[in-house]
Amino acid sequence: xxxxxxxxxxPHLREDTSIQxxxxxxxxxxxxxxxxxxxxFKAPAAMILLISIISCLVTEIVVQKxxxxxxTIHDGSALVTGMLLALNLPATVPLWLPVVGSVFAIGIVxxxxxxxGQNFMNPALAARIMLTISYxxxxxxxxxxxxxxxxxxxxxxxxxxxxxxxxxxPSFVDLLIGNVGGSMGETSALLLIIGGIYLVxxxxxxxxxxxxxxxxxxxxxxxxxxxDVQYMTFHLLSGSLMIGAIYMATDYASxxxxxxxxxxxxxxxxxxxxxxxxxxxxxxxxxxxILLMNTMVPIIDRYTAPKVFGEVKKQNA
Amino acid sequence: xxxxxxxxxxxxxERKDYTAHLPLEKAKDPEVVTIPLQQHIGAPCxxxxxxxDIVKVGQKIGQAGGFVSAPIHASVSGTVxxxxxxxxxxxKVLSVVIESDGKNEVHESVLKKGSIENLSGxxxxxxxxxxxxxxxxxxxxxxxxxxxxxxxxxxxxxILNGAECEPYLTADHRLMLxxxxxxxxxxxxxxxxLNVTSGxxxxxxxxxxxxxxxxxAVGNDENIQIVVLQxxxxxxxxxxxxxxxxxxxxxxxxxxxxxxxxxxxxGTAYQIHQSIETGMPLIERVTTLSGGILQNPKxxxxxxxxxxxxxxxxxxxLKEPVGKIIMGGPMTGMAVSTDKIPIxxxxxxxxxxxREEGTIPEPENCIRCSACxxxxxxxxxxxxxxxxxxxxxxxxxxxYHPMDCIECGACSYICPSKRPLLQSIRIAKxxxxxxxxx
Numbered sequence: 001x002x003x004x005x006x007x008x009x010x011p012h013l014r015e016d017t018s019i020q021x022x023x024x025x026x027x028x029x030x031x032x033x034x035x036x037x038x039x040x041f042k043a044p045a046a047m048i049l050l051i052s053i054i055s056c057l058v059t060e061i062v063v064q065k066x067x068x069x070x071x072t073i074h075d076g077s078a079l080v081t082g083m084l085l086a087l088n089l090p091a092t093v094p095l096w097l098p099v100v101g102s103v104f105a106i107g108i109v110x111x112x113x114x115x116x117g118q119n120f121m122n123p124a125l126a127a128r129i130m131l132t133i134s135y136x137x138x139x140x141x142x143x144x145x146x147x148x149x150x151x152x153x154x155x156x157x158x159x160x161x162x163x164x165x166x167x168x169x170p171s172f173v174d175l176l177i178g179n180v181g182g183s184m185g186e187t188s189a190l191l192l193i194i195g196g197i198y199l200v201x202x203x204x205x206x207x208x209x210x211x212x213x214x215x216x217x218x219x220x221x222x223x224x225x226x227x228d229v230q231y232m233t234f235h236l237l238s239g240s241l242m243i244g245a246i247y248m249a250t251d252y253a254s255x256x257x258x259x260x261x262x263x264x265x266x267x268x269x270x271x272x273x274x275x276x277x278x279x280x281x282x283x284x285x286x287x288x289x290i291l292l293m294n295t296m297v298p299i300i301d302r303y304t305a306p307k308v309f310g311e312v313k314k315q316n317a
Numbered sequence: 318x319x320x321x322x323x324x325x326x327x328x329x330x331e332r333k334d335y336t337a338h339l340p341l342e343k344a345k346d347p348e349v350v351t352i353p354l355q356q357h358i359g360a361p362c363x364x365x366x367x368x369x370d371i372v373k374v375g376q377k378i379g380q381a382g383g384f385v386s387a388p389i390h391a392s393v394s395g396t397v398x399x400x401x402x403x404x405x406x407x408x409k410v411l412s413v414v415i416e417s418d419g420k421n422e423v424h425e426s427v428l429k430k431g432s433i434e435n436l437s438g439x440x441x442x443x444x445x446x447x448x449x450x451x452x453x454x455x456x457x458x459x460x461x462x463x464x465x466x467x468x469x470x471x472x473x474x475x476i477l478n479g480a481e482c483e484p485y486l487t488a489d490h491r492l493m494l495x496x497x498x499x500x501x502x503x504x505x506x507x508x509x510x511l512n513v514t515s516g517x518x519x520x521x522x523x524x525x526x527x528x529x530x531x532x533x534a535v536g537n538d539e540n541i542q543i544v545v546l547q548x549x550x551x552x553x554x555x556x557x558x559x560x561x562x563x564x565x566x567x568x569x570x571x572x573x574x575x576x577x578x579x580x581x582x583x584g585t586a587y588q589i590h591q592s593i594e595t596g597m598p599l600i601e602r603v604t605t606l607s608g609g610i611l612q613n614p615k616x617x618x619x620x621x622x623x624x625x626x627x628x629x630x631x632x633x634x635l636k637e638p639v640g641k642i643i644m645g646g647p648m649t650g651m652a653v654s655t656d657k658i659p660i661x662x663x664x665x666x667x668x669x670x671x672r673e674e675g676t677i678p679e680p681e682n683c684i685r686c687s688a689c690x691x692x693x694x695x696x697x698x699x700x701x702x703x704x705x706x707x708x709x710x711x712x713x714x715x716x717y718h719p720m721d722c723i724e725c726g727a728c729s730y731i732c733p734s735k736r737p738l739l740q741s742i743r744i745a746k747x748x749x750x751x752x753x754x755x
Contacts (some may be wrong), residue, residue: 011581
């Protein structure tokens with residue numbers, strides 16, 4: 001035997017998965033909503049997507065070069081952040097805005113905390129909230145789908161401060177397919193759900209977080225409206241609930257690792273979202289809710305640690 | 318048919334097709350055997366022979382070094398050439414090298430000991446002890462110790478582990494198919510030694526033929542029950558198996574006897590039967606030789622002490638250069654540095670990987686995907702133990718219960734970032750053990 005044998009600690013088999021494969025799955029899941037955003041909001045949407053993705057990748061390369069660390073853009077996480085960030089912006093934002101957002105998302109929220117898996121908040125969502133607070137008017141320049149860029153309100157305005165859906169609200173069909181005003185990628189509930197089903201099927205996410213999150217909002221809006229199913233459905237299909245519950249509240253790095261913890265996390269997101277939407281100053285509360293719950297993750301993990309197999313109460317002698 | 322299981326676990330590729338259909342074959346008699354004087358958990362043996370001595374098959378050549386120990390016997394007849402430190406699975410071990418005379422003369426002490434029906438429990442235990450029988454699934458814990466619970470513990474159930482959940486391995490599968498009545502006989506002997514009336518044979522449902530054959534061998538003996546297990550790793554882990562077969566949960570840090578159960582391997586049961594019926598101590602075992610690069614994978618009856626390279630020859634050699642040799646299965650087996658390693662009592666298999674298969678991928682950042690938490694069969698949080706272990710913060714690592722880890726390796730297997738989870742948990746365990754000894 002001429003070559004030396006490899007000696008390593010067991011196990012000697014590894015499952016055929018990688019961060020890259022997971023991220024590619026997330027990107028695939030986002031493709032229907034991405035195509036729809038370009039279909040509804042035309043060229044500006046395509047530009048914003050492109051710029052957002054490129055600036056995320058470039059930021060990652062630059063930061064990793066400065067920190068003299070291996071460049072890891074091949075893992076696909078920056079690509080996903082770029083897509084998610086773009087889908088969270090209105091189609092009317094100036095083109096420098098996604099650049100600012102990307103630098104914040106990747107440079108600060110992700111890389112400063114140690115790179116992929118170490119971010120304590122969802123980078124794209126943190127960037128969206130940062131931009132919303134810093135450039136409030138530009139971040140709410142909602143337009144109707146189409147080439148004419150007619151400004152409009154988001155569907156949630158038709159339920160804000162009301163206990164029933166108001167006259168003139170978009171139809172459920174429009175909400176489902178995304179023919180409504182709003183951020184580029186959050187308008188079509190149906191396509192986002194299809195992507196979510198793909199992720200569950202591929203085992204990338206469990207149905208638990210989106211399920212509990214959406215269910216909690218459903219119950220809260222049902223109770224608030226005195227069991228008005230139309231009102232509840234309107235809430236579920238509008239705003240960022242679907243994109244938030246399926247794609248951002250399921251971000252591995254910023255959610256609990258324990259099975260019970262994930263349920264509490266989703267429940268917290270749902271309660272906060274409903275509270276902000278029904279009683280708060282903003283029409284939408286998904287972003288704030290998820291970020292707030294992100295910061296709760298360490299404490300949730302600590303108190304929901306699974307009981308070890310055969311664990312016995314230590315008896316002090 | 319109802320299928321039993323435990324919570325958690327993984328589904329690695331089975332890769333048993335290489336050898337599952339192949340009948341047991343006798344390996345060619347080795348010209349030289351290297352028999353380590355420690356092939357078990359516990360005290361090493363003292364050599365009973367000297368260089369130049371003539372020995373016969375079944376002759377005791379190593380005296381047990383204590384109660385938790387097991388004697389060692391010659392597997393061939395011939396001349397003792399050397400007694401020296403030689404590489405074995407567990408590092409360099411004092412070993413007896415015997416040059417075979419090719420005659421396989423059997424030692425006078427090898428005589429039929431009686432029948433299971435006529436022997437008393439204590440007599441059976443004594444035969445097992447003298448035959449040097451240890452856990453043949455790979456753990457190599459001396460069997461007579463397992464069968465001697467302290468008087469304050471009541472044992473009511475014996476489980477035979479026929480799960481064989483490790484990929485590639487088919488040794489127990491073939492034993493069940495070809496020697497079902499011997500295996501059942503061994504189980505009855507163990508039940509008698511422990512004075513219990515309930516025996517269970519747990520078999521994974523990827524071996525329907527073995528389930529059928531064993532069911533037939535048991536016949537209408539109401540004391541023995543076949544439990545069909547879900548094919549899942551680590552179904553054959555002792556605590557997982559007990560959970561699946563009986564619903565009993567072995568407390569953290571305790572032994573199976575705490576819940577009245579003793580678990581033994583299929584190969585061990587077979588050997589107990591043989592040692593009673595023929596008097597032949599444990600000098601030979603079934604070893605699966607497998608791997609995609611092996612020309613003709615086989616299930617072989619191998620004499621203890623046969624070097625791995627001699628077996629490779631019998632399997633027609635290798636199709637491409639070997640990168641890794643694993644003693645045991647690929648999930649828990651030990652990668653060894655040379656093919657001169659001898660087959661010992663715990664060698665359930667030898668798996669050959671090429672360089673590519675044998676290379677562990679470079680780790681990336683933990684992305685907290687929680688796969689390791691979701692699949693851990695003892696419900697640990699491997700990512701945290703590992704993270705603290707890797708920064709040498711053993712105090713924090715200890716808070717996450719590393720001592721409960723059964724080292725199945727499921728976490729390392731499932732990790733998308735290829736983190737060295739089990740490896741770093743082992744380090745934490747070692748540090749904690751060292752500290753507790755102080």
